[in-house]
Amino acid sequence: xxxxAELGHRVDKETFVAEVPKLREMLLDAQFDLAKSSHFPVIxxxxxxxxxxxxxxxxxxxxxxxxxxxxxxxxxxxxxxxxAQPHMYRWWxxxxxxxxxxxxxxxxxxxxxxxxxxxxxKDAHLDQSLGRIQRFERMLLDExxxxxxxWMHLSKDAQRKRLKKLEADPLxxxxxxxxxxxxxxxxxxxxxxxxxxxxxxxxxxxPWTIVEATDFRYQALTVGNYLNDALRKRLxxxxxxxxxxxxxxxxxxxxxxxxxTLDLTQRxxxxxxxxxxxxxxxxxNLLTRHKAFKKRSVVLAxxxxxxxxxxxxxxxxxxxxxxxxxxxxxxxxxxxxxxAQPYLWRFWRHLxxxxxxxxxxxxxxxxxxxxxxxxxxxxxxxxxxxxxxxxFEEQLIRNGTIxxxxxxxxxxxxxxxxxxxxxxxxxxxxxxxxxxxxxREKWDAYQQAVCxxxxxxxxxxAPWTLVESEDxxxxxxxVLKTIVERLEAEL
Amino acid sequence: xxxxAELGHRVDKETFVAEVPKLREMLLDAQFDLAKSSHFPVIxxxxxxxxxxxxxxxxxxxxxxxxxxxxxxxxxxxxxxxxAQPHMYRWWxxxxxxxxxxxxxxxxxxxxxxxxxxxxxKDAHLDQSLGRIQRFERMLLDExxxxxxxWMHLSKDAQRKRLKKLEADPLxxxxxxxxxxxxxxxxxxxxxxxxxxxxxxxxxxxPWTIVEATDFRYQALTVGNYLNDALRKRLxxxxxxxxxxxxxxxxxxxxxxxxxTLDLTQRxxxxxxxxxxxxxxxxxNLLTRHKAFKKRSVVLAxxxxxxxxxxxxxxxxxxxxxxxxxxxxxxxxxxxxxxAQPYLWRFWRHLxxxxxxxxxxxxxxxxxxxxxxxxxxxxxxxxxxxxxxxxFEEQLIRNGTIxxxxxxxxxxxxxxxxxxxxxxxxxxxxxxxxxxxxxREKWDAYQQAVCxxxxxxxxxxAPWTLVESEDxxxxxxxVLKTIVERLEAEL
Numbered sequence: 001x002x003x004x005a006e007l008g009h010r011v012d013k014e015t016f017v018a019e020v021p022k023l024r025e026m027l028l029d030a031q032f033d034l035a036k037s038s039h040f041p042v043i044x045x046x047x048x049x050x051x052x053x054x055x056x057x058x059x060x061x062x063x064x065x066x067x068x069x070x071x072x073x074x075x076x077x078x079x080x081x082x083x084a085q086p087h088m089y090r091w092w093x094x095x096x097x098x099x100x101x102x103x104x105x106x107x108x109x110x111x112x113x114x115x116x117x118x119x120x121x122k123d124a125h126l127d128q129s130l131g132r133i134q135r136f137e138r139m140l141l142d143e144x145x146x147x148x149x150x151w152m153h154l155s156k157d158a159q160r161k162r163l164k165k166l167e168a169d170p171l172x173x174x175x176x177x178x179x180x181x182x183x184x185x186x187x188x189x190x191x192x193x194x195x196x197x198x199x200x201x202x203x204x205x206x207p208w209t210i211v212e213a214t215d216f217r218y219q220a221l222t223v224g225n226y227l228n229d230a231l232r233k234r235l236x237x238x239x240x241x242x243x244x245x246x247x248x249x250x251x252x253x254x255x256x257x258x259x260x261t262l263d264l265t266q267r268x269x270x271x272x273x274x275x276x277x278x279x280x281x282x283x284x285n286l287l288t289r290h291k292a293f294k295k296r297s298v299v300l301a302x303x304x305x306x307x308x309x310x311x312x313x314x315x316x317x318x319x320x321x322x323x324x325x326x327x328x329x330x331x332x333x334x335x336x337x338x339x340a341q342p343y344l345w346r347f348w349r350h351l352x353x354x355x356x357x358x359x360x361x362x363x364x365x366x367x368x369x370x371x372x373x374x375x376x377x378x379x380x381x382x383x384x385x386x387x388x389x390x391x392f393e394e395q396l397i398r399n400g401t402i403x404x405x406x407x408x409x410x411x412x413x414x415x416x417x418x419x420x421x422x423x424x425x426x427x428x429x430x431x432x433x434x435x436x437x438x439x440r441e442k443w444d445a446y447q448q449a450v451c452x453x454x455x456x457x458x459x460x461x462a463p464w465t466l467v468e469s470e471d472x473x474x475x476x477x478x479v480l481k482t483i484v485e486r487l488e489a490e491l
Numbered sequence: 492x493x494x495x496a497e498l499g500h501r502v503d504k505e506t507f508v509a510e511v512p513k514l515r516e517m518l519l520d521a522q523f524d525l526a527k528s529s530h531f532p533v534i535x536x537x538x539x540x541x542x543x544x545x546x547x548x549x550x551x552x553x554x555x556x557x558x559x560x561x562x563x564x565x566x567x568x569x570x571x572x573x574x575a576q577p578h579m580y581r582w583w584x585x586x587x588x589x590x591x592x593x594x595x596x597x598x599x600x601x602x603x604x605x606x607x608x609x610x611x612x613k614d615a616h617l618d619q620s621l622g623r624i625q626r627f628e629r630m631l632l633d634e635x636x637x638x639x640x641x642w643m644h645l646s647k648d649a650q651r652k653r654l655k656k657l658e659a660d661p662l663x664x665x666x667x668x669x670x671x672x673x674x675x676x677x678x679x680x681x682x683x684x685x686x687x688x689x690x691x692x693x694x695x696x697x698p699w700t701i702v703e704a705t706d707f708r709y710q711a712l713t714v715g716n717y718l719n720d721a722l723r724k725r726l727x728x729x730x731x732x733x734x735x736x737x738x739x740x741x742x743x744x745x746x747x748x749x750x751x752t753l754d755l756t757q758r759x760x761x762x763x764x765x766x767x768x769x770x771x772x773x774x775x776n777l778l779t780r781h782k783a784f785k786k787r788s789v790v791l792a793x794x795x796x797x798x799x800x801x802x803x804x805x806x807x808x809x810x811x812x813x814x815x816x817x818x819x820x821x822x823x824x825x826x827x828x829x830x831a832q833p834y835l836w837r838f839w840r841h842l843x844x845x846x847x848x849x850x851x852x853x854x855x856x857x858x859x860x861x862x863x864x865x866x867x868x869x870x871x872x873x874x875x876x877x878x879x880x881x882x883f884e885e886q887l888i889r890n891g892t893i894x895x896x897x898x899x900x901x902x903x904x905x906x907x908x909x910x911x912x913x914x915x916x917x918x919x920x921x922x923x924x925x926x927x928x929x930x931r932e933k934w935d936a937y938q939q940a941v942c943x944x945x946x947x948x949x950x951x952x953a954p955w956t957l958v959e960s961e962d963x964x965x966x967x968x969x970v971l972k973t974i975v976e977r978l979e980a981e982l
Contacts, residue, residue, distance in 0.1 A: 038831070084788070084845040086886035092839040097831030124615035131622040132882070139879050142872075143833040297575070340529070340588030342634040348583040354575040381633075388630050391623070395577040 001195050003464075004455045005153040005212035007256050009222075016217040023224045024064045030231035031065050031101065038099030040144045040234065044227065045107045048152025049190070050180045051162040052213035057152070058105045060220050061227070071096050075106020087111065088136065098144075108133055109197060116193050117186060126193070130200045137206050146234050147206040148247050150223060151198060152213040156187045195459055199390055202456065204383035209250050210455065218253060225251040249452055257451045264411055264470040273473035280480040281320035287484065288325060288357075292491040297352040297401050300483065301363040304408030305446070306436045307418040309469045309476070310361055313408065316476045317359065317483065326357035331366065343367060343385070344392055351396070363405075364389055368453050373445045386456040393462045402490050403462050404483055407450060408469040412443055492686050494955075495946045496644040496703035498747050500713075507708040514715045515555045521722035522556050522592065529590030531635045531725065535718065536598045539643025540681070541671045542653040543704035548643070549596045551711050552718070562587050566597020578602065579627065589635075599624055600688060607684050608677060617684070621691045628697050637725050638697040639738050641714060642689060643704040647678045686950055690881055693947065695874035700741045701946065709744060716742040740943055748942045755902055755961040764964035771971040772811035778975065779816060779848075783982040788843040788892045791974065792854040795899030796937070797927045798909040800960045800967070804899065805850055807967045808974065817848035822857065834858060834876070835883055842887070854896075855880055859944050864936045877947040884953045893981050894953050895974055898941060899960040903934055 011019075034042065044061075046054045055074075062070055073094050082090040088108065096102030112129035115121045121129075140147055154162060163180060166172045183190060202208040211222050230247035268276070287293065300317065302310045318326055329350045338346040344364055352358040367385040371377045396403050410418075419440075422432040439446065458464045465482050469475030502510075525533065535552075537545045546565075553561055564585050573581040579599065587593030603620035606612045612620075631638055645653060654671060657663040674681060693699040702713050721738035759767070778784065791808065793801045809817055820841045829837040835855055843849040858876040862868045887894050901909075910931075913923040930937065949955045956973050960966030 041831070081844060085842055086890040086892075088886060089839060089842065092836060095832060095836060097828065099831070122615070124613070124619045127622060128615045128618045131618060131625075134622075135878070135882055139835075139875075139882075140833060142875055145833070337588065340532070340590065341586060342631060342636070344630075345583060345586060348580065351576060351580065353572060384630075384633055387626070391626055391630075395579060399577040401577075 001459055002153050003258050005210045006155040009212045009218045009254055009256050010215040011217040011221055011253055026228045027065050030228055033235050035069050035099045040146055041096045041098050042101040042146045044103045045149045046105050047109055049154050049159055050183050052152035052154050053216055054105050054152050057223055058103050070101045072103045075110055113197050117190050134201055141205050148230055149208045151208050151210045153210050154213050158214050199459055221253050258454050262468050264468050266468050266474050267471040268473040276477050280484055283484050284320040287487045290491045294355050297354050298357045299401055299403045300359045301405040302361050303365050305410055307415050308408035308410045309472050310408055313476050313479045314359055328359045331362040369449050372449050373442055389457055397461050404486055405464045406467050406479055407464055408467045410469050414470050492950055493644050494749050496701045497646040500703045500709045500745055500747050501706040502708040502712055502744055517719045518556050521719055524726050526560050526590045531637055532587045532589050533592040533637045535594045536640045537596050538600055540645050540650055541674050543643035543645045544707055545596050545643050548714055549594050561592045563594045566601055604688050608681050625692055632696050639721055640699045642699050642701045644701050645704050649705050690950055712744050749945050753900055753957055753959045755959050757959050757965050758962040759964040767968050771975055774975050775811040778978040781982045785846050788845050789848045790892055790894045791850045792896040793852055794856055796901055798906050799899035799901045800963050801852055801899055804967050804970045819850045822853040860940050863940050864933055880948055888952050895977055896955045897958050897970055898955055899958045901960050905961050
């Protein structure tokens with residue numbers, strides 16, 4: 001979930017200085033149009049970890065725009081009157097009217113999350129609160145509000161550095177409190193609970209946008225551009241029901257993405273590969289005979305660029321398995337029967353029994369990959385799919401299914417080489433179609449879709465494993481190793 | 492919530508015999524059009540108390556329609572395979588394809604409700620499950636399904652009689668199990684938990700319809716007509732976004748409604764009235780000085796027909812209160828400031844502090860009364876308002892606010908008398924406007940709206956009190972008495 005926000009996104013000073021005047025003008029224009037039309041209020045939530053520049057961002061937005069039309073609210077302790085009222089009373093009082101922007105630095109999320117972090121409530125209570133929040137935001141959306149939710153993120157390491165730096169400077173020392181360090185000690189717990197909260201409330205109409213907070217210029221430009229895009233999208237007021245009336249996905253300010261964490265030059269020479277293959281296949285086979293496996297099941301989900309080697313990797317897995325305990329399910333166009341059912345139905349029908357594997361060669365993620373990029377479904381459909389997929393996988397995991405998701409990565413150059421090779425090898429020629437060449441032209445759009453997918457469907461309980469498959473041997477071993485380690489941990 | 496389903500609705504044999512052939516023809520037509528268009532599946536849930544004729548209804552629908560295009564599923568124990576899968580697996584397997592009707596006698600609601608009834612889970616877990624169900628049904632709706640939910644209801648007394656009758660007949664004795672009687676013993680608990688579950692999942696797009704099950708002819712015609720109306724509404728396929736793509740409200744097969752439980756001839760003569768008034772006002776005044784009241788607050792909500800005596804009743808309440816502890820909030824057209832906010836905002840702003848009363852002369856129910864009847868808001872808006880209002884009131888109650896809701900009832904004849912009298916009394920003339928005369932012409936539409944309101948917003952924690960106000964004295968005393976009793980119970 002926080003993958004893209006731990007990559008060290010940066011914007012250099014020159015770019016920032018060049019961009020800001022344009023952005024300010026656009027924001028002021030949008031704000032003016034908003035005030036003039038007065039058709040809807042804007043509710044902008046800024047949440048995140050301590051020291052992640054929430055206040056600075058809010059101050060900057062006020063400086064960039066006409067602050068007379070912005071209402072900013074910090075998360076102060078509720079006063080006597082507010083304490084005696086229902087929990088949401090204070091937020092109702094602070095809602096911005098139509099035509100105005102209300103910025104909430106801290107929001108209705110803070111209290112339920114902190115109660116859970118401090119162990120005063122259990123997961124079920126947190127979910128109960130999140131359900132209430134969802135209904136509240138649903139009401140705001142139905143009433144026409146534009147709801148924008150930013151989550152400012154720092155990795156554990158980045159947060160430690162940030163707090164230390166603030167403490168070292170006499171001018172900012174006062175800002176670091178004991179409570180901040182106390183929260184830092186609970187970073188991992190905090191992160192897990194935030195992840196659960198963000199995932200449950202990231203709906204198609206009011207999605208969370210996670211912003212990396214290590215570089216303030218990047219953070220400020222991301223927030224400013226996103227706000228401008230969201231305002232413009234909404235002000236253009238299209239009533240096309242197939243379009244989500246919601247903020248767009250975040251702008252990309254640099255070319256940094258999750259794929260840059262991968263080193264595609266990694267190789268494994270044949271002799272070492274064969275030794276490893278045999279060792280891991282043996283281990284995997286043994287694990288499937290483990291007593292505990294009789295009560296568990298495994299779902300393996302394979303996605304990747306065309307020619308990235310999904311089939312080959314899958315065969316190396318099935319090579320280790322008794323043919324009676326697995327099924328490989330190749331996902332192509334849905335059958336008539338499947339088209340007559342909700343989208344996820346065709347995956348539910350192939351879930352494994354206990355003691356079995358279901359191996360999906362392409363998966364339910366088609367909705368947010370090919371269907372999104374090729375326009376086979378509406379924006380509203382693929383935007384809601386992230387939540388539906390998370391719900392689906394949560395059910396699997398809650399039921400004890402072990403779920404591994406692989407994205408096999410190759411460079412565009414390597415893909416070209418493999419396409420050409422397929423053309424020339426008679427028995428591989430069937431594997432390359434016109435579609436493959438067409439998809440290749442949309443490389444960037446697919447990359448974008450994959451990044452969004454990883455950001456929105458990679459909770460710690462069901463993470464994506466990105467596999468460097470430039471060298472096939474390396475990729476296959478990484479897949480096998482991941483499966484073996486997960487089974488060892490779970491059984 | 493179950494008010495309208497405990498009134499003894501009946502349909503006589505002649506009507507039934509005359510209606511059924513027409514209804515069957517319509518249902519078959521609708522079913523044929525559904526199969527032909529194959530645009531959407533119909534998911535029909537039948538829930539309810541034991542002995543409430545769920546199976547009989549399902550059988551009848553199969554007999555009336557072409558059962559080849561209906562898939563009926565009873566709630567059997569999950570088999571081995573299903574037990575090893577996520578909880579929703581079995582329901583996914585049973586979903587009807589587009590163009591077909593799936594009837595679920597027992598559904599995804601049964602397990603979470605029964606777990607709670609048997610004390611194996613707590614409210615928070617129930618809410619968690621209901622949240623998952625809501626997201627599941629949201630997905631079905633987004634995928635185009637028509638979701639129809641019937642709840643077959645019997646009052647405690649009616650259920651006892653039904654079980655006894657089944658037992659007395661040798662032919663049906665086998666149908667009453669020990670478990671049925673065991674459930675009967677828990678009737679009150681079961682009812683409370685069902686109420687919570689139905690309320691939380693009765694959304695604008697997939698509302699629950701409560702059907703009284705004392706008379707099978709009534710029950711069968713209600714279900715059949717509703718199904719036909721819902722199919723027709725959906726098949727007509729209007730894409731007007733201001734219309735809910737959902738089933739309509741239930742048909743009215745007889746003139747029995749909650750107002751028939753009221754005896755409008757009840758009177759209280761002046762001397763007795765004055766004695767009671769003084770006694771109750773004294774009690775009320777004392778209660779507001781009770782130590783516990785310092786931590787509580789009171790919201791009184793007054794609705795009623797024009798000239799039903801809301802103002803007079805309110806003055807008899809305020810007559811007992813220190814002027815510093817109450818505010819009367821007359822609700823008229825919203826101000827500009829209020830129009831720029833979500834609908835409920837203008838009520839939140841007038842909530843009482845602890846130790847105070849807020850008395851609303853007309854209320855947030857305007858949305859589902861005047862705004863619905865006069866078309867001031869869209870069907871989608873007032874349909875979602877029931878849920879929003881329930882959420883709102885639940886927050887008040889959870890916060891310890893004591894909430895009393897009064898609907899003041901008079902007959903149309905009495906209203907006419909009062910209108911005429913107002914015209915003639917100089918100092919009352921301002922109280923009667925052209926609007927009042929216009930509203931009077933829509934008496935039936937308003938009655939209908941009031942019945943739907945009582946059915947959908949009267950949970951046991953925030954029930955409506957219907958007040959017979961034909962005799963003003965009687966009505967005023969009933970209002971005061973209700974408040975005094977509620978305060979005595981709560982403080």
